[in-house]
Amino acid sequence: MFPWHKIDTVLLDMDGTLLDLHFDNHFWLTLVPQQLSQQRQISVAEAQKLVEQSYHKVEGTLDWYCIDYWQQQLGLDILTLHYSLVERIQMRQDSMPFLQALHKAGKQRILMTNAHPKSLELKLAHTDLAHGLDATFSSHETGYPKEHPLFWQHAIKQFKLNPSRCLFVDDNEHILEASKKAGIGFQLGISNPDSKKPHKDFFDFPAIHDYQMLHQDLLG
Numbered sequence: 737m738f739p740w741h742k743i744d745t746v747l748l749d750m751d752g753t754l755l756d757l758h759f760d761n762h763f764w765l766t767l768v769p770q771q772l773s774q775q776r777q778i779s780v781a782e783a784q785k786l787v788e789q790s791y792h793k794v795e796g797t798l799d800w801y802c803i804d805y806w807q808q809q810l811g812l813d814i815l816t817l818h819y820s821l822v823e824r825i826q827m828r829q830d831s832m833p834f835l836q837a838l839h840k841a842g843k844q845r846i847l848m849t850n851a852h853p854k855s856l857e858l859k860l861a862h863t864d865l866a867h868g869l870d871a872t873f874s875s876h877e878t879g880y881p882k883e884h885p886l887f888w889q890h891a892i893k894q895f896k897l898n899p900s901r902c903l904f905v906d907d908n909e910h911i912l913e914a915s916k917k918a919g920i921g922f923q924l925g926i927s928n929p930d931s932k933k934p935h936k937d938f939f940d941f942p943a944i945h946d947y948q949m950l951h952q953d954l955l956g
Contacts, residue, residue, distance in 0.1 A: 737942060738922055740954055744901040746838055747891075747920070749882075750849040750856070752907035752929025754831045754865060759824045761930050764791070767821065771812050796910070798881045801850040815854055825862045828931075834947030835868030841954050846895060847872040848904070850881050871895065882911045888918030912941050 751760050764787075773783035790809060791800065799805040807814045838845050845868065849856060853874050860866045875881045878890040892899050899919040906912050907929035916923055925943030927935045935945055944950070 737944075737950065737953060738903060738924075740841065740843075742901060743843065743903045743922060745844040745846060745895075745897055745903070747846050747848045747902055747904040747915075748869075749904075749906035749908070749911070749926075750847055750851055750859065750865070753905055753926050754828060754835075754847070754868075755859060755863065756826045756828055756931050757907065757929040758932050759821065759826065761933070762824060763818065763821060767817060768806075768810065768812065768814075771817065772810060775811065796881065796883050798850075798875065798879065801852055801881060802876070803852040803854050815858075818855065818858055822858070822862045825859055827863050827865060828947075830947040832864060832868050834950065837947075837951050837954050839868075845870045848875075848882060848891060849873070850875045852876055882906075883914050885914065885918055888915060888920070892918075907936070909938055909941060 748754055751757050769780055769783040769787050772778075772787060773780045776783065787810070794800045794805075803814045803818075806812070835845055847865075847869050849872070851859070851874060853876055856872065856874050860872070866872070873891060873894065875887050878887050880887040880890070882888075888899075891897070900921040902920050903922040903924060904912065904915040904920045905924045905926065906915070907926040909925060912923040912925060923941045925938040925941045926945070927938060927943040928945040929936070936943075
């Protein structure tokens with residue numbers, strides 16, 4: 737699928753790409769509305785409508801990914817709620833073998849996530865993900881989400897990357913497009929970010945549902 741001899745660094749999204757997105761979907765689409773319903777004495781349906789409207793207003797911005805923003809916006813202790821569900825934080829079964837194969841093939845592995853540093857810290861503490869990475873980078877360190885070109889400028893400078901020799905893996909096609917516009921040489925989509933939901937269709941980029949599909953070419 738890729739000319740691995742032309743790739744030095746693999747940039748990897750976290751939620752839905754290396755971790756099962758089921759945790760985040762359950763947290764933001766089920767638990768948060770439930771808690772808001774209890775707090776404001778409104779129906780769960782009303783709470784769901786309220787949070788969905790709030791999400792939509794800032795989708796694609798850094799606030800959309802910011803724990804502090806939602807704590808203030810919704811009046812809920814978002815971080816404590818995260819800790820109440822830590823048992824649901826799971827790596828994809830194919831992630832670590834892939835990360836190990838990248839290491840064996842001599843590829844640098846850098847996490848590029850929009851997750852808030854507090855969320856990133858929690859997820860790294862409750863999985864083995866850090867053992868499969870060479871570096872981690874949150875968009876909150878730049879002030880721009882991965883959807884924004886300035887994120888990529890910061891990331892390329894921070895890690896002294898040759899963007900044309902990087903592969904970026906993400907479950908969001910819009911963000912893959914942003915990386916391509918920023919000069920990242922190769923893109924790959926993940927079509928099954930949430931293990932409890934149907935596969936997604938990708939239209940402009942190649943996509944896989946199992947990293948095992950890459951191992952043979954990667955390791956020769």
